[in-house]
Amino acid sequence: xxxxxxxxxxxxxxxxxxxxxxxxxxxxxxxxxxxxxxxxxxxxxxxxxxxxxxxxxxxxxxxxxxxxxxxxxxxxxxxxxxxxxxxxxxxxxxxxxxxxxxxxxxxxxxxxxxxxxxxxxxxxxxxxxxxxxxxxxxxxxxxxxxxxxxxxxxxxxxxxxxxxxxxxxxxxxxxxxxxxxxxxxxxxxxxxxxxxxxxxxxxxxxxxxxxxxxxxxxxxxxxxxxxxxxxxxxxxxxxxxxxxxxxxxxxxxxxxxxxxxxxxxxxxxxxxxxxxxxxxxxxxxxxxxxxxxxxxxxxxxxxxxxxxxxxxxxxxxxxxxxxxxxxxxxxxxxxxxxxxxxxxxxxxxxxxxxxxxxxxxxxxxxxxxxxxxxxxxxxxxxxxxxxxxxxxxxxxxxxxxxxxxxxxxxxxxxxxxxxxxxxxxxxxxxxxxxxxxxxxxxxxxxxxxxxxxxxxxxxxxxxxxxxxxxxxxx
DNA sequence: TGAAATGTTGGGGCG
DNA sequence: ACGCCCCAACATTTC
Numbered sequence: 001x002x003x004x005x006x007x008x009x010x011x012x013x014x015x016x017x018x019x020x021x022x023x024x025x026x027x028x029x030x031x032x033x034x035x036x037x038x039x040x041x042x043x044x045x046x047x048x049x050x051x052x053x054x055x056x057x058x059x060x061x062x063x064x065x066x067x068x069x070x071x072x073x074x075x076x077x078x079x080x081x082x083x084x085x086x087x088x089x090x091x092x093x094x095x096x097x098x099x100x101x102x103x104x105x106x107x108x109x110x111x112x113x114x115x116x117x118x119x120x121x122x123x124x125x126x127x128x129x130x131x132x133x134x135x136x137x138x139x140x141x142x143x144x145x146x147x148x149x150x151x152x153x154x155x156x157x158x159x160x161x162x163x164x165x166x167x168x169x170x171x172x173x174x175x176x177x178x179x180x181x182x183x184x185x186x187x188x189x190x191x192x193x194x195x196x197x198x199x200x201x202x203x204x205x206x207x208x209x210x211x212x213x214x215x216x217x218x219x220x221x222x223x224x225x226x227x228x229x230x231x232x233x234x235x236x237x238x239x240x241x242x243x244x245x246x247x248x249x250x251x252x253x254x255x256x257x258x259x260x261x262x263x264x265x266x267x268x269x270x271x272x273x274x275x276x277x278x279x280x281x282x283x284x285x286x287x288x289x290x291x292x293x294x295x296x297x298x299x300x301x302x303x304x305x306x307x308x309x310x311x312x313x314x315x316x317x318x319x320x321x322x323x324x325x326x327x328x329x330x331x332x333x334x335x336x337x338x339x340x341x342x343x344x345x346x347x348x349x350x351x352x353x354x355x356x357x358x359x360x361x362x363x364x365x366x367x368x369x370x371x372x373x374x375x376x377x378x379x380x381x382x383x384x385x386x387x388x389x390x391x392x393x394x395x396x397x398x399x400x401x402x403x404x405x406x407x408x409x410x411x412x413x414x415x416x417x418x419x420x421x422x423x424x425x426x427x428x429x430x431x432x433x434x435x436x437x438x439x440x441x442x443x444x445x446x447x448x449x450x451x452x453x454x455x456x457x458x459x460x461x462x463x464x465x466x467x468x469x470x471x472x473x474x
Numbered sequence: 475t476g477a478a479a480t481g482t483t484g485g486g487g488c489g
Numbered sequence: 490a491c492g493c494c495c496c497a498a499c500a501t502t503t504c
Binding site: 339390 | 476478
Binding site for chain 3: 391392393394395460461464467468
């Protein structure tokens with residue numbers, strides 16, 4: 001006797017706990033075949049750092065599945081071709097998955113839905129990667145919020161997100177497993193060995209995510225409101241890549257936090273989950289978010305692409321210590337502290353007048369937590385063309401920001417070691433140090449560390465003039 | 475989830 | 490004692 005198995009299509013939800021599509025498949029009472037499909041060709045295919053993470057996260061998921069009597073089948077190619085083919089080959093009666101907010105992923109779902117329906121295969125898709133499903137947070141008039149605080153206030157007035165589903169104890173498998181490529185065959189690992197900084201920093205997979213959450217709840221949550229802006233401290237949860245890959249669900253995080261005593265830290269942290277929600281809400285409402293400015297007057301913004309400036313930014317050689325520290329932390333670890341992300345983004349977009357899409361692309365390639373909605377919404381926010389955006393005149397001063405949020409220069413010294421010998425007063429502005437101080441620190445500007453590639457005061461005025469130019473049409 | 479320019483206030487030095 | 494100036498500290502406005 002054969003029983004038609006159920007395929008569970010895993011996407012950026014690489015976990016077993018709180019996974020409604022997996023739970024539904026198990027509850028259907030037939031054999032379950034978990035599948036991941038790598039489509040490297042589509043728009044916004046994972047960047048290099050993300051591919052490293054994905055490799056390890058898939059390995060962790062496969063191990064978790066094997067511990068429950070199951071396996072992970074991996075496939076290469078277009079989902080809408082590969083999944084129906086596999087469904088036909090194993091005689092599957094049903095396919096389940098969790099929705100994604102990305103427009104091209106929604107398109108894929110629609111095509112898959114149609115093709116499976118034509119083949120007589122049952123489909124069940126679920127929300128589950130958001131606290132509040134995109135489209136459900138609406139104003140009184142039914143409008144779509146464009147201001148974060150209004151959005152979040154409305155979200156918090158809704159019924160609380162459901163309790164997370166427990167992980168399955170055992171997952172029934174089919175009599176025979178379909179053959180397919182191995183994880184290594186997917187070619188996700190970089191060909192040259194540049195990933196050591198990533199491996200030193202992260203443990204991809206649900207277990208790593210849950211450890212990170214537990215550590216944050218114990219050591220970070222209470223002080224979060226005060227410490228989250230301090231890149232020189234471990235003040236943030238560092239959960240972003242785990243959330244981006246769905247190794248832990250936002251509902252798991254939400255309920256773990258709300259089980260703790262209320263605190264300013266908890267409230268502020270939940271608000272950051274709110275920004276993640278807001279980004280997805282925006283992407284759903286404005287599918288062009290990753291490519292097009294939300295405020296269309298920015299279509300005629302006089303950007304000034306500057307390959308040399310971009311190159312210096314990318315490599316952490318701008319001569320502004322906090323900017324360079326951030327860009328080097330990104331390159332080394334695949335991650336950057338959020339405060340510093342705002343500083344480096346402001347520098348690229350406003351000081352260098354480089355199109356925000358250029359920064360968005362670089363972050364997409366280098367961040368292990370690269371998430372289309374958050375990345376696009378955040379770059380637009382910094383550039384001033386997004387929802388609830390920083391006004392055009394808000395230009396970060398990298399010296400002021402550095403001295404405010406890294407007052408002892410610990411963060412700069414960690415990531416820009418050639419400045420480590422400078423005294424605190426000079427570490428964020430080495431070009432103002434006296435020759436004697438520089439000599440004592442072993443710093444020669446222009447040789448051991450770059451002189452600033454631009455003068456921030458001048459650049460600021462240039463940016464204000466450029467933003468002024470698009471303010472009023474005609 | 476800025477920063478700089480400009481305005482105001484008040485303490486203290488000084489003639 | 491008093492007015493004047495300087496300037497730090499803070500507040501407001503402007504970009």
